[in-house]
Amino acid sequence: MNLSIVIPLLNEQESLPELHSWIYKVMIEHNYSYEVIFIDDGSTDASWQTIEELSKKDANVKGIKFLRNYGKSQALHAGFAxxxxxVIITMDADLQxxxxxxxxxxxxxxxxKFDLVSGWKKKRYDSVVSKNLPSKLFxxxxxxxxxxxxNDFNCGLKxxxxxxxKNIEVSGEMHRYIPVLAKNAGFGKIGEKVVIHQARKYGESKFGMSRFINGFLDLITIWFLSRYGKRPMHLFGAFGVLMFLLGLVSTxxxxxxxxFKLYNGYETILVTNNPLFYIALTAMIIGTQLFLAGFLGEIILRTKNNEERYKVATEVNL
Structure with a gap:
């Protein structure tokens, strides 16, 4: 099979028939052997019924329906599996x-021979304030x-x-950072292609400020995981030892x-009245906690089991 097109979606019933017709036209024109995998991420409209109808008309259409909304990363994970x-193509279902x-x-x-190619929506039709500027900063x-x-980590077209x-784990909200995950896994040839961005035709954008904030928090997470994900003791342990030694030296x-009573009157001052005593005590406590955090992180890494990240209600043609 040449192509798998993986499309996560949430409440996109109006756009699905048009999107399928468009994909079908391109596949026929280029004589591709293909499959289209729609992942319904807990839609509350008739998106799943539409997918079922499309699967009856086109055997290449396959579907996965989640019991509830788990997020785009989980939907992509299910589609990738x-x-x-x-070659796998990912794209959004909103016709953009x-x-x-x-x-x-x-x-x-x-x-x-690229390992991964990411789309770049160089010319966008989104709101400049609510999405364009935050996206550039991100x-x-x-x-x-x-x-x-x-230039565009957020582009769904990849x-x-x-x-x-098959060799990357997309979890949490890490779908934005699949190129980074691929690089960390050893796939270094990553390219970019300028793609057309179209104005939304149906429904409403799922983007909000919470996604923007979460994006930056996830960025910190993936930075940490890429450097210390397999060895948390190297970070927490090092800072813990440093803080503990700082407290020990102060003590x-x-x-x-x-x-040794080096200063007159110093022997009459209680140790607990010296501000340095509390600084030393705090540094030693924090150092111990950081060291234990690193130690526990190492134990968790060696004992963790793969947990179920989503529940599938039903599937079509799979």
Whole structure:
């Protein structure tokens, strides 16, 4: 099979028939062997019924329905697990990603041998204040932090080699950072392609300030995981030892002056009246806690089991 097109969605019943027709037209024109995997992430409208109807008309249409809304990362994880194509394309279901871009992305994977190609919506039709400017700030921070030089991490239109999606773990809200996850897994040839961004035709945007804030928090998480995810003791342990030694030296300083009475009247001052005593005590407590955090992190890494991240209600053609 040449292509797997993985499409996570939430309440997009109006756009699905048009999106499927558009994808079908592109697939026929280029004679691709393909499958389209729709993942219904807990829609409350008739999206799943629409997917079922499309699957009856086109055997290449497959569907996964979650019991409730688990998030885009979980939806992509479920789609990646089922994808069988040599090249996997991800796109949003709101018609803002153009299926006409698929052949170009496909060629970059198969002919130019990229591991992953990310779309870049250079010209956008979103609100400048609510999405455009925050997106640019977010992308700048992601480039600086991750070392992956992409202009648009948030673009849902991406292409992957099959081996890439089978060797990365997309969890939490990490779908924005799949290129970073791929780089950390050892897939270094990551490209970018300018793609058409279209104005939303149906429904409402799912973007809000909470997603913007969560994006930056996830960026910190992935930075930490990429450097210390397999060895948390190297970070927490190092800071813990440093803080403990700082407290220990301060305590030694207090004891030294108290015992040897280097200053007149110092011997009459209670140790607990010295502000340095509390600084030393706090540093030692924090140091011990940081060290224990690193130690517990190491234990958790070695004993954790894979947990169930979502529940599937039903599937179509899978």
């Amino acid at each position: 089922k994808a069988q194509g040599d 990603d153009s299926p006409d871009e698929i052949p170009g992305l496909f060629k970059m994977i198969t002919e130019q 992308n700048w921070a992601a480039r600086k932090t991750s070392g992956v030089h992409l 292409a992957y080699k099959n081996i890439v999606i 030694g300083f207090i004891i030294f002056f108290k015992l």
